[in-house]
Amino acid sequence: MRTLIYGSKKHDGERSKRILVAGATGYLGKFVVEELKARGYWVRALARSPRKLDHLLGSLDEVVKAEVTQPETLDHVCDGIDVVFSSIGITKQRDGLTFRDVDYQGNKNLLDVARRAGVWRFAYVSAFNGQGLRHLDIGAAHEDFVDELKVSGLEYTVLRPTGYFSDMGEILEMARKNRVWLIGSGKHRVNPIHGADLAVTCADAIEGGDTEINVGGPQTMTWNEVAALAFDVLGKPAKITHIPAWFMWSVVRLIRLLNRHQGDLMAFFTTMATTDVVAPATGDHTLEAHYRSLASRS
Numbered sequence: 655m656r657t658l659i660y661g662s663k664k665h666d667g668e669r670s671k672r673i674l675v676a677g678a679t680g681y682l683g684k685f686v687v688e689e690l691k692a693r694g695y696w697v698r699a700l701a702r703s704p705r706k707l708d709h710l711l712g713s714l715d716e717v718v719k720a721e722v723t724q725p726e727t728l729d730h731v732c733d734g735i736d737v738v739f740s741s742i743g744i745t746k747q748r749d750g751l752t753f754r755d756v757d758y759q760g761n762k763n764l765l766d767v768a769r770r771a772g773v774w775r776f777a778y779v780s781a782f783n784g785q786g787l788r789h790l791d792i793g794a795a796h797e798d799f800v801d802e803l804k805v806s807g808l809e810y811t812v813l814r815p816t817g818y819f820s821d822m823g824e825i826l827e828m829a830r831k832n833r834v835w836l837i838g839s840g841k842h843r844v845n846p847i848h849g850a851d852l853a854v855t856c857a858d859a860i861e862g863g864d865t866e867i868n869v870g871g872p873q874t875m876t877w878n879e880v881a882a883l884a885f886d887v888l889g890k891p892a893k894i895t896h897i898p899a900w901f902m903w904s905v906v907r908l909i910r911l912l913n914r915h916q917g918d919l920m921a922f923f924t925t926m927a928t929t930d931v932v933a934p935a936t937g938d939h940t941l942e943a944h945y946r947s948l949a950s951r952s
């Protein structure tokens with residue numbers, strides 16, 4: 655039986671679809687909840703730590719407590735739901751679970767429950783060039799789930815975004831400490847995306863449309879330009895050190911022997927920094943505005 659934490663609002667079945675947002679406590683999920691509510695949908699959020707949703711309680715219609723790696727907690731979470739959106743995945747969590755446990759099996763458990771409950775559409779967030787990252791645990795876990803989704807019989811969309819603004823904040827943090835360390839030459843390009851811009855594409859996908867969507871933000875920059883922007887916003891002279899890619903790959907091999915999960919993450923970031931990560935652009939949030947907002951907060 656699902657644990658209903660919050661559920662005060664009745665559904666007006668004539669007016670709106672019912673959406674389950676899994677991952678609502680995360681960076682992207684929060685923006686997706688806000689975008690769906692702005693469009694008038696009835697939204698249930700799934701969270702393993704519902705207290706993290708306190709700031710959204712005024713807008714959410716229901717909150718259920720569940721841990722996707724424990725199928726017994728998922729009973730009934732999809733009851734009455736039309737569309738499931740999942741941005742569940744491991745990013746910085748350090749709770750001992752693996753990419754296979756969460757990104758693959760956790761989402762698969764949710765998909766199984768969704769099918770049994772008669773959900774007709776499932777939107778899932780993988781990563782840009784996910785198919786090319788199958789040699790990494792993180793890429794394989796995402797893409798093996800995508801394979802399950804494709805044969806599920808449900809209507810589906812796989813979103814493949816570039817890097818999020820949440821991760822770009824780390825460059826600003828390094829600049830605050832007077833030196834930005836970049837992997838490789840810094841000449842590879844990226845068009846990172848703000849969660850609010852990506853949430854618009856996610857909500858469009860929830861409403862229907864293409865089965866696979868590559869998406870990035872409005873500005874394409876090299877990593878050197880991103881670092882220079884961070885220093886500029888802080889009003890500091892730019893100090894950038896490039897770590898040679900060959901050195902990083904040697905470190906990755908060593909770390910993998912000691913801690914496969916951390917080694918895999920490091921391999922993922924090294925790949926992202928040493929290839930162009932540029933997808934069709936959307937949105938209007940600039941990295942400069944994001945950095946200025948972060949800089950003004952401290």
Ligand SMILES: NC(=O)c1ccc[n+]([C@@H]2O[C@H](COP(=O)([O-])OP(=O)(O)OC[C@H]3O[C@@H](n4cnc5c(N)ncnc54)[C@H](OP(=O)(O)O)[C@@H]3O)[C@@H](O)[C@H]2O)c1
Pocket residue numbers: 676677678679680681682683701702703706720721722723741742743744745746747751756757760779780781782815816817818819820821
């Ligand atoms: N960050 C990027 O630049 C980037 C780029 C492309 C694609 N992506 C992918 O986009 C997805 C969302 O990213 P994000 O930055 O929004 O991640 P995030 O902030 O870490 O959010 C992940 C969400 O998954 C939930 N979760 C993790 N393990 C769970 C479990 N065992 N049971 C239930 N919920 C669990 C988290 O809940 P808790 O709050 O309880 O941990 C959180 O709500 C991820 O799959 C990521 O790989 C990220």
